[in-house]
Amino acid sequence: MGFFKRKPKEKTEEVAITEAAEITAPEEAAQPQEEIPETEAPPPKKLGLFAKLKAGLQKTRDSLAGGVNRVVNSFTKIDEDFFEQLEEALILADLGAATADEVCEQLRVKIKRTGATETSVITGMLREIIAEMLTGGNDLDLSGSPAVIMVIGVNGAGKTTTIGKLAANLKAEGKKVIVAAADTFRAAAIEQLAEWVARANGFAVPAQGDGSRPEFQAAGVDIVRHAEGADPAAVAYDACNAARARGADVVIIDTAGRLHNKRHLMEELKKIARSVDKVLGEDTHTLETLLVLDATTGQNAVNQARLFSEATPISGIVLTKLDGTAKGGIIVSIKNELNIPVKLVGVGEKIDDLQAFVPEDYVNILFPDEPA
Ligand SMILES: Nc1nc2c(ncn2[C@@H]2O[C@H](COP(=O)(O)OP(=O)(O)O)[C@@H](O)[C@H]2O)c(=O)[nH]1
Ligand SMILES: [Mg+2]
Secondary structure, eight states, X not given: OOSSOOOOOOOOOOOOOOOOOOOOOOOTTTSOOOOOOOOSSOXXXXXXXXXXXXXXXXXXHHHHHHHHHHHHHHOSBOOHHHHHHHHHHHIIIIIOHHHHHHHHHHHHHHHHHHTOOBGGGHHHHHHHHHHHHHOSSOSOOOOSBSEEEEEEOOTTSSHHHHHHHHXXXXXXXXXXXXXXXXXXXXXXXXXXXXXXXXXXXXXXXXXXOOXXXXXXXHHTEEEEOOOTTOXXXXXXXHHHHHHHHHTOSXXXXXXXXXXXSHHHHHHXXXXXXXXXXXXXXXTBOEEEEEEEEEGGGTHHHHHHHHHHHHHSOOOEEEEEOOTTOSOTTHHHHHHHHHOOOEEEEEOXXXXXXXXXXXXXXXXXXXXXXXXX
């Protein structure tokens, strides 16, 4: 199985557009650096995907499974008090009020149907309910030729880092990738992307990224860039042209997070999408719009997802910085409240720290049979 396995494509719904709210980046630097979770033994050099996800989710597991276990262990019978406390534990673990309520409702139905009276069955039922909530549309659509992936999200969420990791993964699958440096807001953003491209190709990263190099194209991941302040849609246009000329498999477009408001964001993203269509309209390309969210911002990330989805149709979420945060429960909240599937998760800052999101793995880690 490839890293990004494929299933039939799902269409995202168009969402109504409102104009009032502002989209702002989370307080920069105000966020405390969360500690990397302590594991019993220092992790071996190369952790398997599941082990890495498990290590990354440790704090979330402590919060979610810990909270649920406390409630389960303090009740022997399933009654109203039990449900009340369970719902509270789920809210505290960042599932959000609406989703915690929904989970408890489904739990009531299951309990009624099975006639269960003992709290010992709860963990297994929660695992099933949450897995079902999270499942559907989790695979990245790479079927187009080329497959275009537009990456959006507020500044600092992890867009550029995710693009670097994604490009490396796709290259490892033998795909030819072109990244478009359409975050032209700061020169440093373009340099940062160029550095990730070097890294994805296995080249030494220069102190200052030096943009496209002849050997990038041969290695599999190339970058198309313009000067700072250039029109992002023009960068996307050139990247798509290069992709078509060279028969590239995937085009990944980095975008700016510093957009004043929803209308501005909407216009900018529409313009980029128009560029893609202008060049590839006749081709069998596909477009994924991935919203990158920082898991450490908890429910704020859910609000961001809501605002972005009002500005543009989003086909999937990349949830970054799952490593070291206790707020990984927001995955459930995002999917349940906005019906946008989580497709990829970031579990660290290194090139191999991006994974396809597998709901079963997530729930098996968070609701282990044996208490964590
Ligand atoms: N721990 C951790 N840090 C991440 C992850 N993804 C991104 N980051 C860090 O988040 C910061 C912002 O990332 P960047 O890609 O520049 O965000 P952008 O502004 O959205 O492009 C950088 O310091 C990254 O190393 C992740 O999955 N885990
Ligand atoms: Mg960036």
